[in-house]
Amino acid sequence: MEIFDSHGEKVRGWEVCNLPCANYPVKLKYPVPVKSESNLIRSALKRAEAEEGDRMQVEFLKRGASLTLQEYINGIVMMGTPAQEYLQGLEPSARGALCEKLGRLMAFDMLINNFDRFPLAWPNDGNLGNVMLGASQGSVVGIDQCVSLIKHPTGLQDYLGRVKRAVDEATKGAASRGRFQAVRDAINLNTGIELAEEEVAQMRSGVVSFMTELADMSASGALEKSLQSVSDELIAVTASLPARLDPMGSPGSPQLMVNEFCDLVRKAVAAGQEALSSSE
Numbered sequence: 001m002e003i004f005d006s007h008g009e010k011v012r013g014w015e016v017c018n019l020p021c022a023n024y025p026v027k028l029k030y031p032v033p034v035k036s037e038s039n040l041i042r043s044a045l046k047r048a049e050a051e052e053g054d055r056m057q058v059e060f061l062k063r064g065a066s067l068t069l070q071e072y073i074n075g076i077v078m079m080g081t082p083a084q085e086y087l088q089g090l091e092p093s094a095r096g097a098l099c100e101k102l103g104r105l106m107a108f109d110m111l112i113n114n115f116d117r118f119p120l121a122w123p124n125d126g127n128l129g130n131v132m133l134g135a136s137q138g139s140v141v142g143i144d145q146c147v148s149l150i151k152h153p154t155g156l157q158d159y160l161g162r163v164k165r166a167v168d169e170a171t172k173g174a175a176s177r178g179r180f181q182a183v184r185d186a187i188n189l190n191t192g193i194e195l196a197e198e199e200v201a202q203m204r205s206g207v208v209s210f211m212t213e214l215a216d217m218s219a220s221g222a223l224e225k226s227l228q229s230v231s232d233e234l235i236a237v238t239a240s241l242p243a244r245l246d247p248m249g250s251p252g253s254p255q256l257m258v259n260e261f262c263d264l265v266r267k268a269v270a271a272g273q274e275a276l277s278s279s280e
């Protein structure tokens with residue numbers, strides 16, 4: 001189903017949240033706060049004719065109190081033949097630069113415990129359907145990411161230990177099969193491309209450069225400023241949404257949740273910083 005405005009053009013200009021601290025084209029799903037755009041979309045939805053399989057979904061969308069939209073990323077997912085052909089078609093230098101960007105995306109994921117992408121700090125098989133390549137928004141763009149809080153203190157310590165080990169491996173390399181080998185295997189399994197050693201090194205360098213930038217931002221106070229501005233934005237958006245209940249059935253506090261998100265980012269940055277300084 002596609003949504004068209006009154007001129008028959010696809011509705012564009014949806015609000016997306018570019019995480020400023022990440023300096024990276026990561027797009028978060030984000031309810032539209034702009035009234036005029038929201039009205040435009042609603043009136044287009046009212047007129048939308050659904051095909052057989054989409055009928056229920058359209059009814060649901062028409063009646064919903066809030067609309068969640070996301071920017072369309074016009075690339076290809078990092079899976080299957082299209083991704084293989086895309087990667088094979090890149091010049092070596094462009095492929096190296098892309099590996100560096102993959103590394104930066106992995107490092108970003110560690111800040112928010114976004115485990116459903118690359119198996120770097122997480123013992124899973126990865127999900128490369130959450131990486132898009134070759135889009136006009138960027139050669140590597142993450143989709144379908146979210147902050148996953150870890151409430152259990154031991155679980156959190158365990159996670160931060162894995163972040164440290166991943167950053168440590170990014171700086172020094174691994175003695176034997178390490179986490180970057182798991183990422184390399186996942187890329188091979190999903191795209192049929194076996195990355196060369198230098199390309200893995202570029203991925204590692206992406207992790208190190210991202211973590212170093214974040215450590216610098218933390219030291220200068222820029223990280224706090226960034227977290228504050230993202231928090232303010234999120235709080236403003238939640239203020240326009242219907243109240244939500246938390247898993248215990250109590251009214252959820254957006255401020256509390258946002259504070260917890262920020263705290264996870266701070267702790268992951270500190271873990272990365274520790275690994276970086278131990279390798280100096």
Ligand SMILES: Nc1ncnc2c1ncn2[C@@H]1O[C@H](COP(=O)(O)OP(=O)(O)OP(=O)(O)O)[C@@H](O)[C@H]1O
Pocket residue numbers: 070071072073074077116127129130143144
């Ligand atoms: N913003 C986007 N722009 C373009 N295509 C997208 C976008 N978001 C999702 N897709 C497409 O839809 C697919 C599924 O989207 P998404 O990953 O959000 O759903 P999912 O059900 O959570 O999938 P999974 O559980 O496999 O991660 C993506 O792999 C991609 O092909």
Ligand SMILES: [Mg+2]
Pocket residue numbers: 129130143144
């Ligand atoms: Mg997905």
